[in-house]
Amino acid sequence: MNFENTLAFATQLDEQDPLKDFRSKFLVPKHKGRDAIYFCGNSLGLQPITAQQYTSDIFANWQDLAIEGFFAGDNPWLGYHKQLTKTLSGIVGAKAEEVTVMNSLTVNLHLLLISFYKPTSKRFKIIMEGGAFPSDQYALASQVKFHGFDPKNAIVEIFPRDGEDILRTEDILATINTHADELALVLFGGINYYTGQCFNIEAITLATHKAGAYAGFDLAHAAGNVILKLNDWDVDFACWCSYKYMNSGPGGISGIYVHEKHFNNTDLSRFEGWWGHRQDRRFLMPPEFEPEIGAAGWQLSTSPIMLLALHKASLDIFEQAGGIVPLRKKSELLTAYLEFLINSINEVNNEVLFKIITPKNKQERGGQLSIVCKQNAKAIFNFLTDNGVIGDWREPNVIRLAPVPLYNSFTQVFEVGRILGAAVVEVK
Numbered sequence: 001m002n003f004e005n006t007l008a009f010a011t012q013l014d015e016q017d018p019l020k021d022f023r024s025k026f027l028v029p030k031h032k033g034r035d036a037i038y039f040c041g042n043s044l045g046l047q048p049i050t051a052q053q054y055t056s057d058i059f060a061n062w063q064d065l066a067i068e069g070f071f072a073g074d075n076p077w078l079g080y081h082k083q084l085t086k087t088l089s090g091i092v093g094a095k096a097e098e099v100t101v102m103n104s105l106t107v108n109l110h111l112l113l114i115s116f117y118k119p120t121s122k123r124f125k126i127i128m129e130g131g132a133f134p135s136d137q138y139a140l141a142s143q144v145k146f147h148g149f150d151p152k153n154a155i156v157e158i159f160p161r162d163g164e165d166i167l168r169t170e171d172i173l174a175t176i177n178t179h180a181d182e183l184a185l186v187l188f189g190g191i192n193y194y195t196g197q198c199f200n201i202e203a204i205t206l207a208t209h210k211a212g213a214y215a216g217f218d219l220a221h222a223a224g225n226v227i228l229k230l231n232d233w234d235v236d237f238a239c240w241c242s243y244k245y246m247n248s249g250p251g252g253i254s255g256i257y258v259h260e261k262h263f264n265n266t267d268l269s270r271f272e273g274w275w276g277h278r279q280d281r282r283f284l285m286p287p288e289f290e291p292e293i294g295a296a297g298w299q300l301s302t303s304p305i306m307l308l309a310l311h312k313a314s315l316d317i318f319e320q321a322g323g324i325v326p327l328r329k330k331s332e333l334l335t336a337y338l339e340f341l342i343n344s345i346n347e348v349n350n351e352v353l354f355k356i357i358t359p360k361n362k363q364e365r366g367g368q369l370s371i372v373c374k375q376n377a378k379a380i381f382n383f384l385t386d387n388g389v390i391g392d393w394r395e396p397n398v399i400r401l402a403p404v405p406l407y408n409s410f411t412q413v414f415e416v417g418r419i420l421g422a423a424v425v426e427v428k
């Protein structure tokens with residue numbers, strides 16, 4: 001599309017946007033009495049207006065039915081999670097039984113590592129992206145130590161080449177081949193939180209399997225943002241949080257995926273709890289654990305129904321929007337428009353004031369752009385904030401902006417471009 005740097009053009013894109021009314025389904029923070037421009041859905045998605053109603057329904061059932069709420073009412077709590085897995089499995093490209101919701105993200109990463117990282121003296125290495133989200137670094141290092149290995153030898157991080165900002169797929173695949181004989185696991189983000197780079201999950205998984213190892217992904221920045229095909233891509237396991245692109249509230253429930261080929265894989269052991277027991281026999285309280293078929297077998301504890309209700313409020317909106325495909329289509333346009341406007345500022349100033357380190361190719365990124373500010377970075381970020389733009393600051397000089405298709409508009413993207421252009425003139 002040929003973009004134009006005018007309000008009229010942005011307004012026209014909004015008018016043509018089939019998802020334009022979805023914005024009214026969310027509560028938007030105010031700035032000086034007007035709606036702020038919220039470009040921070042990559043950190044915490046906005047609150048669906050229905051979230052309060054969905055949780056009040058649980059309060060009402062708790063009041064009226066108490067313990068019977070597990071079995072009675074419109075949405076009995078015992079099977080409540082199953083109402084979420086249909087939409088959620090569509091969002092991540094999995095079969096319904098391959099997905100469940102439980103715990104929070106880092107906890108689930110540990111639980112899945114217990115199953116899928118079983119190092120031996122010969123195969124003990126984990127390959128991961130350099131500069132991964134800190135929680136992933138801590139989780140992997142502690143797992144390695146837990147099994148009696150030294151992270152220095154066991155964890156191989158891949159960094160971009162000198163002078164480059166993002167990883168080349170060829171370098172990732174080459175590293176997997178180099179370590180093939182000692183490799184136990186490849187654990188990558190779907191999208192790197194800092195650069196916004198979306199990795200080639202399919203190619204990484206294929207190379208990992210050729211090396212005889214398992215491939216797992218932390219999809220915190222990918223789930224609900226880009227199109228995923230976890231089952232088709234043969235990914236072994238994955239987990240994600242629901243509070244970023246999936247708007248399920250701070251500390252919201254996490255999701256896990258386990259490929260169906262592992263449902264009867266007896267090499268995998270796991271930490272077990274009663275909520276993972278076959279649901280039809282769970283309340284017979286048998287002494288021996290018999291897992292529920294599928295990802296649900298990894299559940300440990302009674303589902304936190306309040307968190308599930310919050311997640312359902314948001315997933316129902318995804319469903320109404322037609323799922324991830326139309327959302328991604330709009331997201332690609334929003335982000336490309338933001339990129340165009342930022343590049344226009346550089347052109348007008350005849351200087352690269354804002355360097356976008358996120359890949360240009362839409363297959364290699366999601367909604368977020370990570371922008372290195374060459375001068376006055378923090379002051380420019382503060383200027384955005386003072387003008388009602390909520391973005392996100394990363395040391396030492398990166399501003400992350402993530403327009404979200406459910407509640408951001410092309411006019412807002414235009415407005416952010418205008419404010420950034422003004423910042424260049426006014427921030428000294």
Ligand SMILES: *Cc1c(COP(=O)(O)O)cnc(C)c1O
Nearest residue numbers: 104105106133135193218220241
């Ligand atoms: C946001 C994020 C997390 C956060 O983990 P929690 O356990 O939910 O606090 C972990 N990993 C990645 C890659 C993230 O982007």
